[in-house]
Amino acid sequence: MSKNQIRYFYYKDEEKDLHMKQENKNKGFTLVEMIVVIVIIGILLAILVPGLFKYIKKAKDQQALIECRAVVTAAQAEALELSGKNKFIPYEFQNTDFLANICKEAGVTGSVTYGIFFSDSPETQISSLEYKTKGGIIVAYDINTNVLYYIKESINLSDMDNRLHNYGKLFENDYKNNYGKWNDARDQYFESEEAKLSKNEIDLLTERTTLSKEELExxxxxxxxxxxxxxxxxxxxxxxxxxxxxxxxxxxxxxxYYYYRDKNGNTGKNSMADDKSSTTTIERLESAVSNAEDLSNVKDKWIKIDK
Known part of the structure; x- marks a missing residue:
């Protein structure tokens, strides 16, 4: 074989190899290969993402607990300092501006939700409070529980009842024998952000009563x-x-929840006076008609909202 023939076959082979490499390069992944890759990525995400979110939540909860401890420490120091000056007034720890200053002293950006409450003996010992971080995490501090600090779930319609119910019990336990302090705490609560009707409550009451969203807000x-x-x-x-x-x-x-239905079938108003003579009002609530019943002939009566 001549040199020219050898050279010819050599370049032919080189050209063939180059062509095959180009074909392989343009071929890419098959559909099956891509599905396998996607499935593998999905499995890895299913394993890693929940753990990552759990880790992030744990870190946020831990920071919330640290902030609440700082608030309790700052509030306790303030109570002891005021007591030493004979200026300690427990219900002042319900004041929004006062609580904001305590949070500032504690170096946190959240807020005390309901107020700060004290034990009977010693009266300067903080018995309970709830702190909400800027991110909405709620931490409770309570000396009557096994765990002093614990995370509470965010408020929604399902636990709104518990929030109001527990707050009512808090009033009964802490201010049962001091009507003046009870009134001060009640008025302070009314001015707090927690007193606003939630979006879920407004949606529920807009649907079940004749009050408008604007009125409820x-x-x-x-x-x-x-x-x-x-x-x-x-x-x-x-x-x-x-x-x-x-x-x-x-x-x-x-x-x-209850609403009052007037003689015209609209949501009207009725007295809920804060005195002993109005105990019958509670009795009327306990005998209220359910809104799930036929209300066509129901007038001048409280209606119980069954969610």
Whole structure:
């Protein structure tokens, strides 16, 4: 074979190899290969993402607990300092501006939600508070629980009842024998952000009553209590536009929402006065008609909202 023939076959082979490489390069992944890759990525994400989110949540919760501890420390120091100057007044720890200053002293950006409450003995010892971070995480501090600090779930419609119910019990336990302090704490709560009706509550009440969304957005929850036959108190909340105003359309009592239906079938107003003579009002709530029943002939009566 001549040199020219050898050279010819050599270049032919080189050209063939180059062509095959080019074909392989342009071929890419098959559909099956891509599906396999996607499935593998999906499996890895399913394994890694929940763990990552759990880690992030744990870190945020830990920071929230640290912030709450700082608030408790700052508040306790403030209480002891005021006591040493004979200026300690427990219900001042319900004041929004006062609480904001304590959070500032603690170096946190969140807020105390309901107020700061104290034990009977010693009276300067903080018994409970709830702190909400800027990100919405709620931390509770309570000396009567096994765990002093614990994370609470964010408020929604399902646990709104618990929030109001627990706050009513808090009023009963801390201010049962001091009507003046109870009134001050009640009025302070009415001015707090927590007193606003939630979006879920507004949606529910817009659907079940004849009140408009705009009317409901003007209302706030105001705590109330009535003396019962056992010399104790029945706690309830009225949705009103001003402190001390108990001629209302919406009431929360014993885990349920109620609205008053007037003689025209509209959502009207009825008295929920804060005195012993109005105990019958609670009795009327307990005998209220469910909104799931036929209301065509129901007039001048409280209606229980069954969610």
């Amino acid at each position: 003007q209302l706030r929850w105001l705590p109330g209590r009535l003396t019962n036959d056992n010399s104790g108190y029945d706690n309830y909340f009225v949705a009103t536009t001003e402190k001390g105003h108990f001629y209302v359309s919406i009431v929360y009592y014993n885990g349920s």
